[in-house]
Amino acid sequence: MSGYLAALEGTEAGHTAALFLALMAAVLHAIFGALQKGKHDPWLSRAAIDACYGLIAAPFALFVVPWPEPHMWAIFFGAWVIHVGYKLAQAMTYDRGAYTVVYPVVRGTGPLFTVIGAGFVFGEHFSPAQWFGVVVLLAGIYGLAVYNLRTITLDRAKMPAALGFAVLTGLFVALYTTYDAYGIRATQDPFTFLAWFFFIDGVFMPVITRKRWLALPRADFVPLFKRGLLGAFVAFFSFGSIMMATRLDKVGEAAVLRETSTVFAALIGWLVLGEKVGPRRTALMALIALGAVIVEFAG
Template structure:
């Protein structure tokens, strides 16, 4: 994998950890997530107007991915409502690389080298270990976190196939993200009401900015999937857990334990093997 692709993916991981920290810190996470999606939709539509439409063969994948992203949003919000960032985030992100590597091999015909598979296993195992307390996996939101991981795997493989059929990664990303952003507000209204969505409240600017950050982060990942295997890209992206731990330590006053430090070292080794 080229060094510049690795660098881009690690930057996307930092961005991803940042917007998840913003979401977890919000008072109303479903509202914050919906505002993020509104930001994604607005910017994506503007970008799409200046790009040619993606090839027709990719349209079904863009639509399916948008729907899967909405499911991911709902599961992620629910996992943060019942669990801590330091537990649910590692489980959700750590469970997806292996699932993606398997699905990419089955549906996209990707061949995974033994060294790459070893790196993916190390990264995923180390990330999941961050969710343990002592010797027990103590996570109230475990089903939702695992469900989030399944949605991550599903939309990642869908986009990995779709972007390769699209002919233009930027066009595919813009149209898929626009569909995703447009779908989320009606879901919010169905679960709550339109009034609470439209009522101004503190945190709007933060949530809107979080949507822009999330769009940039995923756009980078989709671009990387056109130049590297899906499983490897996913595993490197999941190093966002490293950045989340550092953000928690330096900015949120969270404890950085020996277990976390060891897990971070294993993640770094796995990243080197993948690269």
């Protein structure tokens, strides 16, 4: 499999595969965000997911994939630090704000700075038409956040802090997307990076949430475990898809396409959470999709 993927890098088939992987990551990331935000404490939801994917990844990292090259340990440490910051910011965001408001802000901030970062790190440059597509996509994402903010009635006093943390989380999204794209390109076998990343990354949140676990009613353990197990498999395919997309093709384009997750998040809010969509939100979601299409076809 690794040899097949290596053969696709930089080819038209690789570009097509990266497009598919980025869109799959968008759908899965919206599901992942809903799983963490759900009815449970977002700190414990994330801890349950991390513990599950860390335990599942351990045997693959230790016994299946090729052992990491010596230079990869420093890269793994950097990735771990960045993702710790991201998780803390994300948990504080979801702890304070409505999912349909803060999620678009997080996802709108991420691609803008990822595109800029990819220019510095990988020498990627968007055409003027692609930048127009980014502007269209961001207008839809932030427009959706503003519209949702105006219509919510719960926890409005917490929203300024929630929005601040959402922007911070978006900056971490840009940072980890760019850094992890560098990391997965730095090893010969991409599955080595993925397996060891999940193994290492699964430690932090279960440890720092120990007191919250001790205070959790016993009846909530099984539902949280089920959520964690489901979230683990969603994370494998979501993060794995976007990382493979950044290895096969341009980092910036993959990051922008992934942010169509905002559309899927709104659909989840409508279909699962019973939230109303209406013509204005439909138009804003169409604007997000249009921006992604422009970026793809103007490339």
